[in-house]
Amino acid sequence: MGGEAPDVEGVDTSHWDSFEGERHQNQSAYVLEDEQSLVFDTLSPASTDGALELVDRALDGGDLDYVVISHPEGNHAGNAFALLEAHPDATLLVPERGAGHGSGFGAEHELFHLASAPESTEGIGSRIEYVAPGDELDLGRFRVEFVPATYADHAFSVWMVERTTNTFFPVDWLGFHHQNSDCTRFADEFDRPVTVRDLRQFHSNVLPWLQFADPDVVDERVDAVIEARDPDRIAPAHGTVIRERPVEFMEMFKRAARDISEGGAPEAVREQIDATFPPGSADGDVDEPTGSDGDEVTGGDESVSDEAEADP
Amino acid sequence: MTLTRLTGDVHWLSHCEADGERHLHLSEYLLSGSEGYVLVDSGSTRFREAIVEEVNEVTDGAGPDVVVLAHQVLPHKENLPAFEEEWGEFDVVTAVPRLGGLDLIADVPGFTDIIGVSGARGTVLNRPRELAGRTITCMRPFLTDVTVSQWIFDHDARVLFTAEAFGHYHAPGDCTATSTDLPGGIDPDHVADFYRDKLTFLDQLNLDRMRTAFEMLLDRLDPRYVAPIHGTPVAAADLDGYVDDVIAGMDVSGPAAGAPR
Numbered sequence: 001m002g003g004e005a006p007d008v009e010g011v012d013t014s015h016w017d018s019f020e021g022e023r024h025q026n027q028s029a030y031v032l033e034d035e036q037s038l039v040f041d042t043l044s045p046a047s048t049d050g051a052l053e054l055v056d057r058a059l060d061g062g063d064l065d066y067v068v069i070s071h072p073e074g075n076h077a078g079n080a081f082a083l084l085e086a087h088p089d090a091t092l093l094v095p096e097r098g099a100g101h102g103s104g105f106g107a108e109h110e111l112f113h114l115a116s117a118p119e120s121t122e123g124i125g126s127r128i129e130y131v132a133p134g135d136e137l138d139l140g141r142f143r144v145e146f147v148p149a150t151y152a153d154h155a156f157s158v159w160m161v162e163r164t165t166n167t168f169f170p171v172d173w174l175g176f177h178h179q180n181s182d183c184t185r186f187a188d189e190f191d192r193p194v195t196v197r198d199l200r201q202f203h204s205n206v207l208p209w210l211q212f213a214d215p216d217v218v219d220e221r222v223d224a225v226i227e228a229r230d231p232d233r234i235a236p237a238h239g240t241v242i243r244e245r246p247v248e249f250m251e252m253f254k255r256a257a258r259d260i261s262e263g264g265a266p267e268a269v270r271e272q273i274d275a276t277f278p279p280g281s282a283d284g285d286v287d288e289p290t291g292s293d294g295d296e297v298t299g300g301d302e303s304v305s306d307e308a309e310a311d312p
Numbered sequence: 313m314t315l316t317r318l319t320g321d322v323h324w325l326s327h328c329e330a331d332g333e334r335h336l337h338l339s340e341y342l343l344s345g346s347e348g349y350v351l352v353d354s355g356s357t358r359f360r361e362a363i364v365e366e367v368n369e370v371t372d373g374a375g376p377d378v379v380v381l382a383h384q385v386l387p388h389k390e391n392l393p394a395f396e397e398e399w400g401e402f403d404v405v406t407a408v409p410r411l412g413g414l415d416l417i418a419d420v421p422g423f424t425d426i427i428g429v430s431g432a433r434g435t436v437l438n439r440p441r442e443l444a445g446r447t448i449t450c451m452r453p454f455l456t457d458v459t460v461s462q463w464i465f466d467h468d469a470r471v472l473f474t475a476e477a478f479g480h481y482h483a484p485g486d487c488t489a490t491s492t493d494l495p496g497g498i499d500p501d502h503v504a505d506f507y508r509d510k511l512t513f514l515d516q517l518n519l520d521r522m523r524t525a526f527e528m529l530l531d532r533l534d535p536r537y538v539a540p541i542h543g544t545p546v547a548a549a550d551l552d553g554y555v556d557d558v559i560a561g562m563d564v565s566g567p568a569a570g571a572p573r
Binding site for chain 2: 072073074098099100101102103104105106107110111112113149150151152153154155157205206207208209211212213214217218221261264265266269270272273275276277279281282283
């Protein structure tokens with residue numbers, strides 16, 4: 001796991017994920033390889049060639065047994081079928097059901113073209129299996145378990161843990177941007193350490209509902225994750241691997257979420273609405289703005305102070 | 313026929329997927345403007361032929377000039393390539409991740425390929441824009457699952473288009489009914505079931521603040537309809553009661569399904 005991430009063939013990675021010119025965001029997948037092998041998430045379809053090459057390099061000539069998609073979004077699942085095509089004996093593992101509070105909609109897998117057809121002997125459907133929290137895989141040196149996704153953007157999501165190294169894979173949760181000098185470093189090696197502000201900026205975008213969150217309940221949910229997982233490493237999809245003090249990152253998230261929730265206060269919402277739809281503007285007789293394109297009226301991260309905060 | 317005239321120049325293309333006695337809408341909306349047509353969402357490939365047929369009927373075969381995506385994920389965007397083959401080029405307006413002041417589509421080479429919507433242009437959120445002769449404001453949603461989502465307010469018709477938010481299931485036989493066509497209104501259980509299936513974070517929401525935000529926005533917009541991709545269009549007269557049902561439906565109790573075990 002981890003290691004150096006070479007350039008992705010055919011994709012200008014020096015620009016596509018930059019933030020404020022000097023900040024980048026990871027798009028990570030993880031390969032576990034021993035007696036059996038597994039890739040957790042598949043990267044964007046815009047980098048198919050590079051993704052296939054990276055997986056092959058990680059396998060070092062070995063076979064791929066499992067392709068796991070944490071949830072059916074393009075930047076996580078976009079190369080699933082390409083990987084299955086390149087590795088004809090691999091099985092695609094997808095979340096069995098939603099991570100929400102209900103029973104789930106029965107046709108959801110069909111809508112995402114991920115319907116399993118175990119009775120069939122050919123076709124993608126015959127190679128799809130569903131995984132649910134509590135399911136485990138023994139890969140040899142590595143033992144993975146799928147666990148509930150407490151912080152997921154898409155309802156059909158699953159997190160993963162690896163028991164031997166006690167590594168926690170929280171997918172879209174606990175991501176953060178980094179300076180371009182830190183792209184292939186672990187978080188503890190960064191020139192510029194990760195701050196609460198970084199987590200606030202990332203999560204106000206990825207989990208926009210935090211604007212209307214009850215921060216006390218968020219604290220409880222994060223504490224429950226800490227107690228259940230207590231990881232030695234955290235391997236997020238959109239941040240580099242956290243090897244040192246992983247629980248402190250989860251504590252920082254609690255502070256970030258509390259800040260983000262200020263954007264849902266009625267006075268902040270009123271400000272957003274007034275700026276977007278000034279009184280009288282809801283009918284068709286409105287003027288196009290003369291200001292610069294791309295400006296946004298925002299709550300969330302822009303509504304709170306912007307100073308750098310303490311390191312984890 | 314799944315084509316319903318919602319207002320004088322807004323058509324509802326109603327398509328749905330069945331799960332036993334529960335159906336899920338995957339709708340599109342077609343707006344006629346002075347300079348062309350705006351299609352809200354491209355829909356699922358499972359309904360592609362019907363969508364093309366219905367769009368052709370309204371546009372006399374011309375197709376849309378602009379497609380505005382409520383969501384930038386499957387199944388909302390997946391007909392775009394086929395539509396381009398069918399009707400030639402059109403503008404695609406999509407929500408992009410919000411990263412400070414950076415316009416990802418304008419500033420990042422190849423970004424639209426990365427998100428799988430080649431040739432799209434990004435939404436300028438929270439500002440009115442003229443699209444095919446209609447005045448439209450795309451706003452950052454107050455409630456959504458994935459961040460690459462937008463609510464779309466058409467000022468001319470006063471219709472607010474949403475995706476996951478304000479969605480609900482419906483019963484077989486109610487597939488083309490608006491809220492005013494349903495004698496008993498929208499079934500609150502269909503509302504609650506939908507939110508509990510679709511949104512993982514209900515237990516962590518401050519529902520009083522959520523309700524206040526909904527009410528403030530709807531009070532300002534005074535929409536004739538709230539028209540979700542995943543639900544029955546809700547007419548103005550039904551909105552107050554519907555918001556009550558939405559808030560009640562999101563009120564989950566007991567241990568969270570997403571809590572660690």
